[in-house]
Amino acid sequence: xxxxxxxxxxxxxxxxxxxxxxxxxxxxxxxxxxxxxxxxxxxxxxxxxxxxxxxxxxxxxxxxxxxxxxxxxxxxxxxxxxxxxxxxxxxxxxxxxxxxxxxxxxxxxxxxxxxxxxxxxxxxxxxxxxxxxxxxx
Amino acid sequence: xxxxxxxxxxxxxxxxxxxxxxxxxxxxxxxxxxxxxxxxxxxxxxxxxxxxxxxxxxxxxxxxxxxxxxxxxxxxxxxxxxxxxxxxxxxxxxxxxxxxxxxxxxxxxxxxxxxxxxxxxxxxxxxxxxxxxxxxxxxxxxxxxxxxxxxxxxxxxxxxxxxxxxxxxxxxxxxxxxxxxxxxxxxxxxxxxxxxxxxxxxxxxxxxxxxxxxxxxxxxxxxxxxxxxxxxxxxxxxxxxxxxxxxxxxxxxxxxxxxxxxxxxxxxxxxxxxxxxxxxxxxxxxxxxxxxxxxxxxxxxxxxxxxxxxxxxxxxxxxxxxxxxxxxxxxxxxxxxxxxxxxxxxxxxxxxxxxxxxxxxxxxxxxxxxxxxxxxxxxxxxxxxxxxxxxxxxxxxxxxxxxxxxxxxxxxxxxxxxxxxxxxxxxxxxxxxxxxxxxxxxxxxxxxxxxxxxxxxxxxxxxxxxxxxxxxxxxxxxxxxxxxxxxxxxxxxxxxxxxxxxxxxxxxxxxxxxxxxxxxxxxxxxxxxxxxxx
Numbered sequence: 001x002x003x004x005x006x007x008x009x010x011x012x013x014x015x016x017x018x019x020x021x022x023x024x025x026x027x028x029x030x031x032x033x034x035x036x037x038x039x040x041x042x043x044x045x046x047x048x049x050x051x052x053x054x055x056x057x058x059x060x061x062x063x064x065x066x067x068x069x070x071x072x073x074x075x076x077x078x079x080x081x082x083x084x085x086x087x088x089x090x091x092x093x094x095x096x097x098x099x100x101x102x103x104x105x106x107x108x109x110x111x112x113x114x115x116x117x118x119x120x121x122x123x124x125x126x127x128x129x130x131x132x133x134x135x136x137x
Numbered sequence: 138x139x140x141x142x143x144x145x146x147x148x149x150x151x152x153x154x155x156x157x158x159x160x161x162x163x164x165x166x167x168x169x170x171x172x173x174x175x176x177x178x179x180x181x182x183x184x185x186x187x188x189x190x191x192x193x194x195x196x197x198x199x200x201x202x203x204x205x206x207x208x209x210x211x212x213x214x215x216x217x218x219x220x221x222x223x224x225x226x227x228x229x230x231x232x233x234x235x236x237x238x239x240x241x242x243x244x245x246x247x248x249x250x251x252x253x254x255x256x257x258x259x260x261x262x263x264x265x266x267x268x269x270x271x272x273x274x275x276x277x278x279x280x281x282x283x284x285x286x287x288x289x290x291x292x293x294x295x296x297x298x299x300x301x302x303x304x305x306x307x308x309x310x311x312x313x314x315x316x317x318x319x320x321x322x323x324x325x326x327x328x329x330x331x332x333x334x335x336x337x338x339x340x341x342x343x344x345x346x347x348x349x350x351x352x353x354x355x356x357x358x359x360x361x362x363x364x365x366x367x368x369x370x371x372x373x374x375x376x377x378x379x380x381x382x383x384x385x386x387x388x389x390x391x392x393x394x395x396x397x398x399x400x401x402x403x404x405x406x407x408x409x410x411x412x413x414x415x416x417x418x419x420x421x422x423x424x425x426x427x428x429x430x431x432x433x434x435x436x437x438x439x440x441x442x443x444x445x446x447x448x449x450x451x452x453x454x455x456x457x458x459x460x461x462x463x464x465x466x467x468x469x470x471x472x473x474x475x476x477x478x479x480x481x482x483x484x485x486x487x488x489x490x491x492x493x494x495x496x497x498x499x500x501x502x503x504x505x506x507x508x509x510x511x512x513x514x515x516x517x518x519x520x521x522x523x524x525x526x527x528x529x530x531x532x533x534x535x536x537x538x539x540x541x542x543x544x545x546x547x548x549x550x551x552x553x554x555x556x557x558x559x560x561x562x563x564x565x566x567x568x569x570x571x572x573x574x575x576x577x578x579x580x581x582x583x584x585x586x587x588x589x590x591x592x593x594x595x596x597x598x599x600x601x602x603x604x605x606x607x608x609x610x611x612x613x614x615x616x617x618x619x620x621x622x623x624x625x626x627x628x629x630x631x632x633x634x635x636x637x638x639x640x641x642x643x644x645x646x647x648x649x650x651x652x653x654x655x656x657x658x659x660x661x662x663x664x665x666x667x668x669x670x671x
Contacts, residue, residue: 017230017246019319022359022446022562028671029563042669043319046242068230069485069596070245077244099484117483118450118579120570 008132010093012063013041013050015074023095023117024065027124034125047081054090060132061112066096072105079110091131095119149407151364153527159519167522176512179424180417182525183513184471185436190509194222195467196474197499198275198440202227202252203486204600206262209252212489213267219493220500224267224274224305225476227251227486228285233320235281235655238604248600250486251277255608255652257645260288261295269293273304275350275440275474280322282309283335284651287641290343294646306347306396306440309335312373313352315549315665317359317558322655325546327662331637333380338638340391347396349377350440356554357400358445360562363411364528366399368535369554371418372545375536378427388427392434401441401463401470406524408463409515412439412470414529418536441467444478451586452578456480461498468508469515475499485593552668559671608650615648623649628657 012028014021021043028038039057041050054062062082066074075094082088091112098106098116106114113131115124147155156163167173174180177187199221202209213224228251231243237255238247247253254260264274269292278285286307293303311328314321321328332349339348353361353370361369374395381391397415401408419437423429443463448456457480464477479487479495487495503509515521539548548554568574575581623644630640644654 014319016244017234017236017242018250019314019321020317020359021319022317022559025559025671026360026563026566029559030566032671038671040669040671042667044242044667068246068250070249073245097484121566122570 008036008061008128009039009057009059010036010061010063010128011039011041011050011054011057011059012065013045013053014043014065015045015047015050015078016066016068016070017044018066018068018070019043020067021065023067024063027063027065027095027115027121030121030125031128034129036125036128047078050078051081051085051087055085055087059090061091061093061128063093063095066094066098067117069097071096071098072102075106075109075111091135093128095124149363149404150402151362151407151528151531153407153524153531159523161519163519163523167526172526173516173522176516179432179435180420181436182413182417183516185416185438185473187512189471189512190468190503191511194503194509195472195499196223196273196440197221197496198223198225198474198476199492199496200225200227200277200442200476201492202229203250203594204248204252204597205603206252206254206259208248208600210263210265210267212492215489216492216496217272219496221496223474224272226263226274226276226278228276228278229253230320232285232651233278233281235284235322235651235659237608237650237652238601239608240652243601247604249596253600253604254285254288255604256611256648256650257288257291258607258611258648259604260285260292264292264296268298269296270298270302273306275306275308277308279308279311279314279318279320280328281651281655282307283331283638284641284645284654286335286346287638288645290642291645300343302345303343304345306350307335308352308398309349310352310373310377312376312545312549313355313369315667316369316554317355321665323658323662324665325550327658328665329376329380329546332377333384334636334638336377336381336391336394337384337386338636339394340386344394346394347438348391348394350396350398351377352398354398354400354442354445356558357402359558360446360565361558362561363402363404363407364531364535365557365561367411367415367418367528367532368539369545370397370399371415371422371532372536372539374419375422375426375540376545382427388423388429389431389434392423392427392429393431393436396473397437397439399439399441400445401443401467402447403459403463405462405466406521407528408466409470410521410524410528412467412472413513413521413525414532415439416471417525417529418532438473440474440476441472442476442478443467444482448478448480448482449576449579450483452584453480453483453591455578456482457494457498460495461502464498464502465506465508468502469513471513481591481593484591485595488592488594490592550668552670555668611648611650619647620649620653623647624653624657627654628661631658631661
């Protein structure tokens with residue numbers, strides 16, 4: 001029999017200069033309460049730091065929290081680094097002040113899941129679990 | 138059936154029970170003179186002046202800024218034309234973080250959430266046509282507050298306005314940055330030194346300037362309760378006062394230049410009671426703990442912002458309604474200066490139109506409702522006096538807890554404050570998700586909203602190019618030898634001691650850039666290592 005479902009390892013970081021972390025921390029708590037292991041990197045993280053940590057920690061997801069409006073340019077930056085380090089199999093999850101019209105753009109860039117502010121916590125945890133299941137099958 | 142309804146308990150956000158009815162029984166143990174006092178008299182529960190707004194309304198100071206200094210200068214002139222009575226400058230993230238626009242980390246952020254300031258040239262342009270002896274300016278700036286103040290004073294000098302006439306505020310409150318806002322650079326020790334330098338300098342040379350605006354607002358927006366907001370702020374203030382007293386200054390030399398800043402959220406009477414309680418607590422702390430003698434040292438002056446995390450994108454017009462009630466609570470709470478958020482705040486920084494409407498909230502309040510005609514209109518209310526006392530007790534209890542465990546600096550370094558706030562933020566998020574906490578338009582009375590074609594403020598990426606171009610030009614034309622000397626001097630003073638302010642002023646005068654100055658201090662003192670335990 002295949003190994004029992006092991007816990008999802010989820011990295012959360014705020015890239016760039018914005019320092020507001022309420023959303024990132026609240027989501028981190030929710031993921032933890034839903035049985036996931038959360039690696040929280042904090043704010044002002046560079047693309048290098050995020051990707052390096054993702055590799056070191058063997059995470060299943062990389063979560064970014066962005067609230068200043070610079071999400072398109074910052075996500076692009078990180079996706080470049082992810083490609084460079086050849087970890088494109090780790091899905092990118094983006095949350096924050098994301099206008100509806102940017103969700104499609106982010107998905108087209110290669111982001112796996114997008115959670116604008118106001119996404120209910122249970123919606124987030126369920127979507128992540130389902131995403132993982134669907135990718136396994 | 139009737140009895141059952143009355144028996145359900147109700148609590149405000151700080152956990153204080155709110156009864157169905159308050160009577161004289163609830164306040165009979167309060168001594169009117171000792172516990173409440175009169176407006177303008179110790180302990181100032183009822184207000185800091187006897188006549189409060191009759192002679193002059195609170196300052197209408199709308200937080201604003203974006204793009205190049207020229208862009209923001211235009212918006213400031215517009216807002217002043219529309220009747221606001223003070224300026225409030227929003228800086229972009231690179232400026233807040235001490236980075237020049239060409240720094241790699243500044244990518245995507247130049248002029249986005251505020252105005253981009255890198256050299257004195259920018260500050261000059263920002264205040265072009267705005268005389269510093271006629272207008273007061275508040276800067277929401279913290280890690281780089283001393284530097285921006287230095288630049289502002291350079292502008293005053295150029296405009297031939299003596300420092301004694303310069304009025305305004307720098308937020309200059311690093312402790313809350315570590316907890317809730319994230320715009321920190323250096324570790325606590327050097328940051329506190331910069332703050333004490335500015336407070337000391339302003340006490341001597343810029344007496345009309347508020348050298349600090351100790352802020353609870355950001356704790357609140359991070360999810361804290363009203364009691365936590367108040368207690369953590371006053372506990373921060375105690376740390377700042379201690380740091381300045383350690384330099385041998387007298388409390389009465391600088392206390393009158395300390396000011397405060399909060400969010401007014403939705404629970405109306407809780408907010409009013411919070412402000413009344415804090416006025417009382419601060420005057421007692423100043424008198425009893427720090428032995429201040431000058432009445433001006435005892436007076437708790439504060440500004441507020443209405444909106445923030447209480448605003449939602451769904452049916453966003455509702456946000457104007459929320460902000461209006463919050464503005465009313467602020468006035469009944471005795472605020473000195475107010476910023477009312479615009480309804481499109483959940484989407485972006487405001488357009489001219491939405492900024493104008495949010496200003497009108499204050500103008501209608503001040504000119505049409507009559508609430509400004511008398512001081513502390515809610516004074517004497519069974520409910521409000523009882524609630525004020527309860528809030529005072531709870532706030533005082535939490536301050537004691539923080540002080541007993543070693544003070545705010547320690548409690549931030551070990552993550553205590555962050556944890557307390559996160560608990561509340563998490564609880565609240567669950568309550569909104571479940572509908573237990575009502576939010577109209579979000580979990581009550583929702584509508585199927587069509588894809589709204591909102592006209593929003595848009596970020597102009599050309600700003601970054603323009604600012605970098607200007608910086609390069611300045612770097613080409615300025616006196617490079619002088620710049621080098623300033624950098625060396627700043628490094629020397631930073632290492633060996635001495636008030637940095639005069640050296641910062643001299644450096645900016647010769648067009649050293651913000652990034653260049655901040656880099657020196659980074660090299661000497663490093664950057665803050667953030668705790669990442671949740």
